[in-house]
Amino acid sequence: MRAHARGKRSLRLWLRLLRCSSQVEKRIRVQLQREFSTTLPRFDLLAALYRRAEGVTMSELSASLRVSNGNVTVVATRLIQDELIAKITDPRDRRASILCLTPRGRRMFARMAHEHEVWVTAMFDDLTVNQCADLMELLGTLRQSIEANPL
């Protein structure tokens, strides 16, 4: 009976967690389209390059993103055409090439990141400082629980 209650409780919690994260993600997708005529995979790729000013190889990029390898190539190719990112020779290894933001891509992403923060802040607006701290801590506990209980 206890195990049954625990199962139902975990399932309800997971569904609510999924619903929250889907809602936030959906709002971000809608706003990226509306304000910048762009998509979440493009935003994510620019964000990954913004954080690594020294540039990254295509495979490093694929590993760090939510999208699959093939899609990363498609998204990157379009961003190169749009001159928001560039493929250059890796200064550390002249046989390899790396991707980096162009100055225009860097300016564009800075604007998008600012708006992205405004959207997310608005969605979390009704949580108090203490509620944010509690949620942060509980999600940390959950993350540890997931890692501590492999199947």
Add this chain to the structure above:
Amino acid sequence: MRAHARGKRSLRLWLRLLRCSSQVEKRIRVQLQREFSTTLPRFDLLAALYRRAEGVTMSELSASLRVSNGNVTVVATRLIQDELIAKITDPRDRRASILCLTPRGRRMFARMAHEHEVWVTAMFDDLTVNQCADLMELLGTLRQSIEANPL
């Protein structure tokens, strides 16, 4: 300065929420593949039909699922071929057709749902009853906050 701190706090919280939900979802995808050689879109479609024993139209189904309309058709077509679901005439409207689980699909989904609950319960295992209740409530507050703050 306050607004700045609030923005950073919201962003950190959103990234942690996204990471948790992505980790749980990824584990479920891996387990569905490993234990049932199936995918999350197939599982989600079967789950939607399991909850609605009277059957649903294709458009009702599309609206309730995470995947896009075109993909629902593709997934449904494969499940019909596998004889896990069936397309039948809607008894309420003989010009329309609805999808429902076959007896085999119902048995198969019941097994998958049981295992799914085991996986989710394991991932949430280190949270106490009180922590589960707190997390449930905070996510409820977040959901209300998202709805109360449209852009």
